Amino acid sequence: MNAVFPRPLQPGDKIRFVSPASPCQRSDIEETAEALRHWGLEVDFGEHAFERLNYLAGTDEQRLYDVNAALRDPQVRAIFATRGGKGSYRIADALDFAAARNDPKFVVGFSDITILQLALWKHGVGGAVHGAFQGDERDWERQADIAPLKAILMGSPATVLTPQPEEPTASLTTGGTAQGALLGGNLDMIATAAGWALPPLDGCILLLEAVNMFIGQVDRQLTMLRKGGHLDGVAAIAIGQFTDFKPSGTLTITDLLREHLQPLGIPLLGGLPLGHGPGARSILMGRPTTLDADRRELRVAG
Template sequence: MSSNAARGADLTPVLRPAPLQAGDMVRLVSPGSPPHRDDVLQTQRTLQTWGLEVTLGDNVLNKFGYLAGTDTERLNDLNHALRDPSVRAIMATRGGKGSYRIAEQLDFAAARADPKFLVGFSDITVLHMSLWKHSRVVGLHGALYVDETTGDIPRLRSESLRAALMSEGPTVIASRQDEPTSQLTTTGTARGPLLGGNLDMIATGAGWALPDLRGAIVFIEAVDLYLGQVDRQLTMLRNAGHFDGIAGIAVGQFTKFNTSKGITITALLRDHLSRFDVPILGGLPLGHGDRPETVPLGGMAVLDAQAGALVVE
């Protein structure tokens, strides 16, 4: 497989927020499902040890059924953070469900006028996609979520996010051989903006929040879906042309999947992804699995399948 250069149709400049420094303010918001209060406070304490000031959105601990407050409450917290010049990064307390209900109502003009990192993954993917589509602002696919078994924030997750949030250098994500999706790795290199995230949200955003992926390295990960759901999502995205002209595919963690009458998630992914004839790098520790790392979304990336590395500027 040969290299593919980025050739997206939109030439609007990409905006990468400035790295945070000690004393900068981070705002915690809950765009999706309600978080646990103790987890929010632990995230706040961890960020404060980095020298950052941390404030909470007015509705961050609200609960409205399976949502962290009404749509208006969740949207207000997010837009207030986008408009507040003292806020230098916005961090989602968790994913879950609900971000897709407000993704088209973000203040995109404010996001472009004052670029700041949005940090989150899973359900937050739809917000990343919408912000990229309308504002071309780089976000961070990552989190400081507390491990349910230990009650602590894993050290690698903390260090990876801190580096992505507060350093100037590129982000290097190495493939892990113990990740099942490493079996999908092919050959070749690709260059383009890294776009995507949670596959369920990519499919949910198709036709309204999903940006043009031509020339992009598409990143996908998923958790706790039926194989048939993944099959339907990839079939729709492929047949609708959403993956036409992509430069490469970065495959993260596909966790909590069961074999279905001999079909594995890896075999299902290979069946779909091999049809695009682009370099594929699997085994990336990005998603809902063990020791996930943080990666910028929207930044220019180089995928090197032979070297087993994804490098994002």
């Protein structure tokens, strides 16, 4: 909770798009860029934002250059990842953490971008926003959905999320209340970060979401996190969307999550609209957060 956070955005501030992971085409993000311009923000793009090298958006050096250039540029007030995919984990340890601490900026993204956000928090830098990729039908799908992200970035980060009954993980909700900084995001990246880019999670509210993996992969990741002690001291777990999971025989992804998480004996709140599924929302990470499983609410303070 001693991390530094960016100031709220103001009209005229500059937003920069970078591609730390997989490639995209400029046309894929023009709708997002145009929405930001309508907010009165200036938009530009990293030098290598539209490079392509197999499944990566350019070489490690090119992708890292763009992220660090944005972290070091005093005119850039928020960094938007063009997409997730794969590759951010290859550069997460080489971010310019000193520049980020000296001049913190919002880092907007999720999925593979989670590992960059975790690495920044490990080095005392807040401002991660989980969510908001154009093309994935998030805050840009309808005008009514734009306001929450705009409010987060422009100084009103208070957010209240409640479970969505149609989400299978809603059945994992237990009882109890906990407070702490909201950390985490994509389970695959949390597990990948363990031992080098993962900050201590004791006292935090841990967000977990995942997409398109075999149930056995999730089993391995949660087993490693538990047996490695990385979940020791976690105050509560906010469970988002676990999307595109097929049962393994009679075992569902919800069964597996219950098997791993309920023995922790901490409040669980499932079914939250955070992740890769329809209707996913944006949320500011790292701020004081209350998980109230009794009232079925996740509340981020303003």
